[in-house]
Amino acid sequence: MKYTLLNNDDKALMLKKIGVSKIDDLFADLPQDILLDKLDGLPEPVSEMEIHDILKSESCKNCSSRMFLGAGAYNHYIPAVVDDIASRSEFYTAYTPYQPEVSQGTLTAVFEFQTYMCRLTGMDVTNASMYDGATSLAEAVMMSARSSRKDKVLVSRAVNPIYREVLSTYAWAAGLKVAEIPLKGLTTDFSAVKKLCDDETGAVVIQSPNFFGCIEEPDAESGFTALKEEKKLDLIYTVTEALSLGFLKSPAERGADIVCGEAQSFGSPVSFGGPMLGFISAKERFTRKIPGRLIGLTVDSDGNKVFALTLQAREQHIRREKATSNICSNEGILAVKAAVYLGAAGPQLGKLGKLNHNTASYLRESLLSAGFSSISDEPFFNEFMLRNGKSGFDSAAAGAGFDPGKYYPEFRDCTLFCATETDTMQSIDNFIEKIKSGSVWK
Amino acid sequence: MKYTLLNNDDKALMLKKIGVSKIDDLFADLPQDILLDKLDGLPEPVSEMEIHDILKSESCKNCSSRMFLGAGAYNHYIPAVVDDIASRSEFYTAYTPYQPEVSQGTLTAVFEFQTYMCRLTGMDVTNASMYDGATSLAEAVMMSARSSRKDKVLVSRAVNPIYREVLSTYAWAAGLKVAEIPLKGLTTDFSAVKKLCDDETGAVVIQSPNFFGCIEEPDAESGFTALKEEKKLDLIYTVTEALSLGFLKSPAERGADIVCGEAQSFGSPVSFGGPMLGFISAKERFTRKIPGRLIGLTVDSDGNKVFALTLQAREQHIRREKATSNICSNEGILAVKAAVYLGAAGPQLGKLGKLNHNTASYLRESLLSAGFSSISDEPFFNEFMLRNGKSGFDSAAAGAGFDPGKYYPEFRDCTLFCATETDTMQSIDNFIEKIKSGSVWK
Amino acid sequence: MEIIFNKSKKGKNSYAVPQWKGKDYQLDGRYTGNTSLLLPDVGESELVRHYVNLSKKNFCVDENMYPLGSCTMKYNPKINEKLASDPGFTSLHPHCDCESSQGALKIIYELEEYLKKITGMKGVTLLPAAGSHGELTGVMLIKKHFEKTGENRDTIIIPDSAHGTNPASVAMCGFKLKEVKSTPEGDVDIKSLEGMIDKNTAGMMLTSPGTTGLFDRNIKKIAKMLHDNGSLFYGDGANLNATLGKARFADMGFDIMHMNLHKTFSTPHGGGGPGAGPVAVVESMVKYLPVPRVVKKGGQYSFETDFPDTIGRIHSFAGNFLIYLRAYVYIRLLGASGLKDVSETAVLNANYLLALLKDEYNWPIKRRCMHEFIINDKGFPSGITTDHISKRILDYGFHAPTVFFPLIVEHSMMIEPTETENRETLEKFADVMITIKKEAFETPAIVLDAPHNTPIRRADVVQAARTPVLKWE
């Protein structure tokens, strides 16, 4: 296939107008010894039908999908309307809305996304998206550090371990220090924060529901709220299962200053892990410190309300090395999808959350009856961890759940399960049958 | 789910404005004893996710698709661009372009379809589509009869037997007579036409490539051309594999007066047999006799060239019982798809036809080497019939080919095979392996 | 005007045909042709831009209200389209064995069952590919019936308000047509009807509710008159949206009816189609239904064709399967309560819009309507007609109503808002209509010259028919 459109007559005419005799003359500024005749080692071109068949055969190998798997990416039903809208050329073949006069479609949808995220997190400002949950956490920490001018951050061991790894990569590069807050049961030991917190410390990072699915209560009787006040700590509140925002108490009510994480649950499939939909929401004081694009309301020369990119003086293309981040392209169309998704679910979002909770609770109860044992009883949303029981459950063999052992040696004999509205009671019962029949134990 | 949008306040306000107290008052003209409280016997409503899962489980039962099957519906690769265009709301959620001022999208695309079909058949006029190949044949026969005022038609036994059944249903209802032209080998015995042709006879119907895949030659040395001239017969030329139009000599060159049939091959999937894309193309003298919609070129009040429905005086909504047909809704979006498909394939259409011919020829040769025997050697396009060989090939067990026995007792031990560009040499070789291993013989 | 043929230039198309690596089987030149010059030579991006830009010149339901009376231009759920494009259905070959098509056959079977419940009828064929095809099939059933009973009945009665497809379908089956007139109130004129029914009367076709948007108040009486005479009563169910889940055609006294799945049961209209026009019949007519029929035996579904009294085949395969699928999805999503909500809301919306307009526009038949209603241009300044009004409506971003149909009301505008419009949109549409009325008196030129804001100005349809140009050269 080719997607170019010049025939030989065109080429001749154009070269003549340019004043050269052949195309290679246009490459005269390149070191001539590196010009290639033809790239080596690439497969011969194929037709559209052939690549279709090739990819179909690759995709089939992926058919048997693992069950009850969350751990940062969540299977949710995506209403058909989401892709119907997002697959309109007007949305997906445009770019960053630099020219607001011909971009009100994207601008409005992303402004809606910003609004939705602010409402659900209780924050004042949300950017137009980040790459994913992990980098949004890293950038949130850097934003907080820029703001507080303190270079140490305390991160709960209950935060997604991959996010913590990404954070350390970024922190290493930027020269920030990261210390870990230990667990108490399956939630953060907030009482340990005091000891860890020194004058360099600017922020505390938690995740809720945390990596084990448990709901964190930073506001509970640990003295954390007072300490946060006293030390002017930023509470960075990470969310990986955005659907929980529709059902649980909001991060703002929990004392969050910055909310960041992953909003893939809002209308995007898990897609082997990418693209995802990172976001940062924050209190108003971060408005001029937040990374990435922001859409704002303004007027046009006829006085009508319109939307436009705004506060660009934060960004790399204006501020360069002093920018709030280097981010440029983001996850635009996923933000549009999230807006459509949230408009489709609308006031039923909480009910959907409730269904997730019921389904996961049923799965948990069923697993307990099938030989798994409880680690602790913290409340959860749609994800939870259990001890496998003495004979040893093999999550790989069972094709179900996430084995946390690699990241948490102390939980080597445990499995993290997730259930969403896509898991029916029937599929749970079938799975439990399989477990009871013993075929999925080591 | 519901797709209505009134809440209780709306309803109260509206009823008040109307001047009634409850919705049932609006149904006062119905016999009150037939008003239902609730329909009996329907399943409880389900959510979008649930119907999605239900249908997915039904669709999976269809996964194992039969190979080398044509006989009126053809598997061809459909370039992604076809559905991308046809799934734009503007095209698929509009209706018949009654208001040309807001319908130039549909009108232009269907005008292009008319043009494509005229060019490929060599005819002067093509309508905006018919339901399918079989009804387009029935309507073509009726059009010819209206024009010739003769009520008998001769139909080759090599015409798709289902089409012939549909034609007899229509002919029975309309009071037309149908007689059969016998076979000679696997093509029409044109020399038999003379005997069958009486003064009532107005048309001769053939199909090419015919049901057995063979190319008909009405112009060959059978005396048919002269007879047609003498008796003023309309040659109705049926095409079920539209792709052949890109590769073979055109129907016009073969002497066709009316070309009708199935254009599903142009951009629509086989879809368990529907929707299909019927068409009628004809010589200019049929312009005011043709059934269905026609799009014509005209000007708007600014003098610009535009398109509009035209010659509506032929149609049921104007002419009622004197209309050229009762057809109203047709296969609109499939005609749009055909236009996009033909634009995508463009000048390569013939090459694609050639690939079909090569693939089918290879399949035929391979089958002959694997025990099948030739019935006769008429040239074919991408479909052909072979005798199964003595031990008896079971097309159902093999999951391949079409068993003509039901329609042609004389070919009970034969199988009709089709191969298109979607069949690779590899898949043919695998199939032949299977045959040679004996597992697909009775 | 943009047309793809004008964008052609040699060498731009690069559609890649897979390479054939085997032997080249030459077909004699006597059989082959060369079509490469007949087809435009454009690249994929040019094709996409051509159609994307063309699409912008179309009005569609997904944009705004499309009150095209008798066409039920409702919003259609997007899940329909998603499921109807599943390769598990679209790639299913119609001649594949029944074992591999159990899912599809089950959908057909169950949809037929649902439609029986919805209509109260005893047999259903889904085969007809559109409403009109359903009518034709229905009239064939009537013909077959009297052929079998040996009665020589050659006439079918149709009201003067009928949709054009009714008389056309009757004519295609060789029946004679008698037209019965409507009363000024929109019902069938019972007196005239009485005088028409005789031993030659094979049956009568009646649209219910009628093309006036009114339900015939004598429906049961008409049914009785026909049945007493041994004639059959055919119901055109194109307007089923008005009574869906609320009343059944069998209970109204019909023997045969068709439905328009694409209207009532939510298939987007595709710029003209495809649709599906299932026919439902009472017990005594079941045996005549066309083939193939889907039969369930021991949990297995199959196509059967062996029914001695059938009228035969009417389609190349088994009808418009992908349209059935959408109807099936729609019925499952809505259930009995949702279907009733459809008709109740459709009727409520229509009556509300009528209430907003009836003091401003002439309202020729002053009865509360069902799912649609008729107004016209009477009282407008002379020279300004329904035609101008409808073009002016386009300027305001709405589609026009169905105009000049039914024929029994002069210069009719038939308005069907459907159940999927909200109250605010109905009010906006009413405002537009009232504004146009005002314009007609105050600034008539703006109405006479309409449309002004559409992608093209008023198309000259007379010129189009005078010297027809039906293909590009």
Added chain:
Amino acid sequence: MEIIFNKSKKGKNSYAVPQWKGKDYQLDGRYTGNTSLLLPDVGESELVRHYVNLSKKNFCVDENMYPLGSCTMKYNPKINEKLASDPGFTSLHPHCDCESSQGALKIIYELEEYLKKITGMKGVTLLPAAGSHGELTGVMLIKKHFEKTGENRDTIIIPDSAHGTNPASVAMCGFKLKEVKSTPEGDVDIKSLEGMIDKNTAGMMLTSPGTTGLFDRNIKKIAKMLHDNGSLFYGDGANLNATLGKARFADMGFDIMHMNLHKTFSTPHGGGGPGAGPVAVVESMVKYLPVPRVVKKGGQYSFETDFPDTIGRIHSFAGNFLIYLRAYVYIRLLGASGLKDVSETAVLNANYLLALLKDEYNWPIKRRCMHEFIINDKGFPSGITTDHISKRILDYGFHAPTVFFPLIVEHSMMIEPTETENRETLEKFADVMITIKKEAFETPAIVLDAPHNTPIRRADVVQAARTPVLKWE
């Protein structure tokens, strides 16, 4: 302005949440919140109309030429989108076992191999989620390298013409920045560079071809200067479309580079993303690449994370897989010859458009360009700037070029036609530009007040920043 929150009214949303038929597990009210009032209450049809109508206010590549310099707004094949939405890929969970994801892993592995061939490099990571993320990753690699060698090099050199992401990425890694200026001819000023390179120089970032659309004629010399000093040479490959299949970054002397898959390798830009920014490196840097990496052993593919010298993880999972998939498809469709055709045509198109414009517009750096070129508003009547010209372009149905970047050319307009435009479109665009020039002199008001024909008039961006309103209330 239309916003979904304004269309909300209680009771309209009927999104059906599946019914839970089991036990109701109550979560204590202390944990739960109520968000139902925060979300708009609208029906599906309202949602669809809202976004369909909004979409009409967007300009997109599928409509017309989008010559946004540095962004490579080419036409992207539709087959990409079809394959990238296959549930066999989209529903694949990132934590599923490697056995069930062999297909996806193979695509990753092979794409990395292809990118090695295309760049001449020895190692590739696909993980970075955009170009900028690739830069960050690349600069981290530089940091890691000198950490490992124990050298304390703290400075990175960047030309004054660099894209903003380059200095921003450098800053995020704690490096100091030195800016080297460009010559009037658009090359790096070698003299200045010489004076800057010292023992603190960790490396230099250079965009190739540069943001001026020009290829640095001293590239090999620069590479040698850096390498002789033990510094690393980073290539920003965002403009790879100019040299694709024609020359390899490794051969130019770069040690590290990133590509923008969404630009060069055909992912539609999604109104801002997502993209992917793979990083390719020479042999000696491979060990630093981030994890996870896809490894092939005995025909099986797997993710591995155990690499002692790695900079670590940089993404929640394994990067933007669906973007890889599109790039994979694109490379397979085009092959080596097709990729070369891309760059040759991109460069030919740009030079042709430049030839059509260079006598009418000021052409600040008078060299033949690569895939894009710069002109500006010099010579226009005073008061009419690049800003006005770009808005006026919108009136003619084209998107505007990239404006006011790069910073080294005053009031720059950077025009990148890409390889997927035909000659006629280039000529139309040139005509528009020439017309605007004429208008600027003859009817300046029309240019100053532009745009006129766009969905909205000129947006007041100053006002937007003054009192930011960033969410709806």
